[in-house]
Amino acid sequence: MLARHQEPIVAIATAPGRGAVGIVRVSGRKLSSLIEALCGRSLKPREATYLPFADADGSPIDHGLALSFVAPHSFTGEDVLELQAHGGPVVLQLLVARCLQAAAEMDTATGQPRLAGLRVAQPGEFSERAFLNDKIDLAQAEAIADLIDASTEAAARSASRSLAGDFSKEIHGLRDALIHLRMLVEATLDFPEEEIDFLQKADAQGQLNRLQTAVMTVLGKARQGALLREGIKVVIAGQPNAGKSSLLNALAGAELAIVTPIAGTTRDVVQQTIQIEGVPLHVIDTAGLREGEGVDEVEQIGIARAWGQIENADAVLFLHDLTRVGQADYDSADAEISTRLHSRLPASVAVIDVWNKADAAPVSLERTGLNLSARTGEGLQALRQQLLQQAGWQQASEGLFIARERHVQALHRVREHLEVADAHLAAQAQNLDLLAEELRLGQNALNEITGEFSADDLLGVIFSSFCIGK
Numbered sequence: 343m344l345a346r347h348q349e350p351i352v353a354i355a356t357a358p359g360r361g362a363v364g365i366v367r368v369s370g371r372k373l374s375s376l377i378e379a380l381c382g383r384s385l386k387p388r389e390a391t392y393l394p395f396a397d398a399d400g401s402p403i404d405h406g407l408a409l410s411f412v413a414p415h416s417f418t419g420e421d422v423l424e425l426q427a428h429g430g431p432v433v434l435q436l437l438v439a440r441c442l443q444a445a446a447e448m449d450t451a452t453g454q455p456r457l458a459g460l461r462v463a464q465p466g467e468f469s470e471r472a473f474l475n476d477k478i479d480l481a482q483a484e485a486i487a488d489l490i491d492a493s494t495e496a497a498a499r500s501a502s503r504s505l506a507g508d509f510s511k512e513i514h515g516l517r518d519a520l521i522h523l524r525m526l527v528e529a530t531l532d533f534p535e536e537e538i539d540f541l542q543k544a545d546a547q548g549q550l551n552r553l554q555t556a557v558m559t560v561l562g563k564a565r566q567g568a569l570l571r572e573g574i575k576v577v578i579a580g581q582p583n584a585g586k587s588s589l590l591n592a593l594a595g596a597e598l599a600i601v602t603p604i605a606g607t608t609r610d611v612v613q614q615t616i617q618i619e620g621v622p623l624h625v626i627d628t629a630g631l632r633e634g635e636g637v638d639e640v641e642q643i644g645i646a647r648a649w650g651q652i653e654n655a656d657a658v659l660f661l662h663d664l665t666r667v668g669q670a671d672y673d674s675a676d677a678e679i680s681t682r683l684h685s686r687l688p689a690s691v692a693v694i695d696v697w698n699k700a701d702a703a704p705v706s707l708e709r710t711g712l713n714l715s716a717r718t719g720e721g722l723q724a725l726r727q728q729l730l731q732q733a734g735w736q737q738a739s740e741g742l743f744i745a746r747e748r749h750v751q752a753l754h755r756v757r758e759h760l761e762v763a764d765a766h767l768a769a770q771a772q773n774l775d776l777l778a779e780e781l782r783l784g785q786n787a788l789n790e791i792t793g794e795f796s797a798d799d800l801l802g803v804i805f806s807s808f809c810i811g812k
């Protein structure tokens with residue numbers, strides 16, 4: 343019985359649907375016998391060979407290119423066979439079926455199946471093999487998925503840098519400095535009489551502080567990278583008719599939400615992802631917030647949903663209608679919403695006051711803050727910049743790499759362990775064991791990022807979110 347990670351796997355590697363070319367990929371320990379059956383000959387490694395693909399009885403499936411990689415010089419680190427055929431779903435399904443069938447055939451030379459245990463791969467399993475065979479680390483494997491999922495050019499280029507190992511190199515740099523410090527402390531533990539002298543001479547304090555600074559730098563970059571991947575959620579809120587749908591449409595450059603002069607038009611949540619300088623912003627238009635008579639049941643539900651969205655926002659655009667500002671009932675309703683917004687949101691979530699319909703308002707009415715016109719587009723650029731600032735985007739010019747919230751959290755933990763270590767070091771002599779322990783925990787947190795130290799269930803969560811055949 344083979345363990346799951348040792349079983350040979352097959353899958354369609356290309357996207358579902360039709361395409362000029364489609365690829366079926368097999369990975370396993372030793373594919374020579376399978377190749378013999380499928381291709382009728384052996385293949386020269388890493389050289390495309392044009393061949394007929396056919397069923398066991400000779401019925402044609404396609405003509406295509408066969409490409410073999412021999413372990414360990416392949417994507418997965420195992421033997422890999424690619425059948426590059428015409429990209430139709432039926433052709434590719436037939437090829438997968440043919441692979442499974444040929445694998446089960448007896449090889450007369452050995453009296454064994456050609457490739458015992460071949461099965462269809464689960465999502466992410468090829469990348470998981472590459473990880474398990476040390477071809478890539480966990481951060482690089484995640485970068486493959488992020489490259490495929492990238493929704494902006496900046497995200498794609500950053501994912502490509504992480505895949506190339508830029509992020510991992512930063513983590514390894516931190517790890518090496520941490521290991522050096524650990525060795526120093528652990529060595530000192532063996533010579534208790536001289537420990538303080540020893541640590542002072544080696545400038546342990548200086549080393550630790552430089553490491554802390556370096557961690558903060560990487561954490562800052564990882565935050566930017568995570569922002570590129572995840573984006574932020576921006577909710578547009580305000581009274582009916584303030585122009586929320588108009589603002590969403592203006593930001594998106596498309597007519598997504600229904601705009602009418604009738605108050606209470608938007609009842610359901612409309613969401614659109616836009617990008618500003620490559621940062622994805624998930625912008626959400628909500629039902630106008632109001633109370634009292636004339637609000638029917640549907641609108642009521644819409645308003646409840648609006649509050650639900652607001653409570654999950656990273657930033658709220660509180661939209662005001664400049665043509666109505668100054669009217670007593672309008673102002674009191676705005677004041678009520680404002681109170682409620684601030685009481686429901688944590689302090690970390692910004693509420694940005696935006697004064698809309700500047701084109702129709704008397705100049706004297708314009709407010710300090712963001713005056714804009716969703717109709718003419720005036721002021722939109724300033725709003726975009728404010729949103730980027732709110733997201734924490736620091737126009738990183740070069741060398742950005744993609745990162746995930748998981749990495750940011752791990753770096754936070756590294757920072758915390760180093761802070762405690764710093765306190766122990768300052769307290770000196772009696773706490774050296776505790777100091778050593780904090781450094782060890784800090785190193786574990788770093789290793790989680792690259793996957794050198796991680797729970798099996800974490801791996802399962804990460805790889806199962808990949809697309810099929812990856």
Ligand SMILES: Nc1nc2c(c(=O)[nH]1)N(C=O)[C@@H](CNc1ccc(C(=O)N[C@@H](CCC(=O)O)C(=O)O)cc1)CN2
Nearest residue numbers: 355365367409411414415416417418419424477486812
């Ligand atoms: N046709 C095809 N294109 C593809 C892939 C693939 O599997 N098949 N990839 C799959 O995702 C990506 C490329 N990734 C790859 C990574 C490593 C190796 C490889 O053969 N590595 C060997 C040799 C390296 C070398 O020659 O320098 C090795 O690491 O030893 C191949 C593809 C994108 N394009």
Ligand SMILES: Nc1nc2c(ncn2[C@@H]2O[C@H](COP(=O)(O)OP(=O)(O)OP(=O)(O)O)[C@@H](O)[C@H]2O)c(=O)[nH]1
Nearest residue numbers: 583584585586587588602606607608630699716717
């Ligand atoms: N003059 C002017 N009118 C605007 C502007 N923005 C929106 N409007 C008008 O205001 C009215 C309401 O716009 P919507 O975008 O539907 O407002 P809303 O806040 O989504 O409204 P609800 O769906 O009722 O919550 C429409 O007639 C828009 O054309 C603007 O910048 N200037």
Ligand SMILES: [K+]
Nearest residue numbers: 587600607608
């Ligand atoms: K609307």
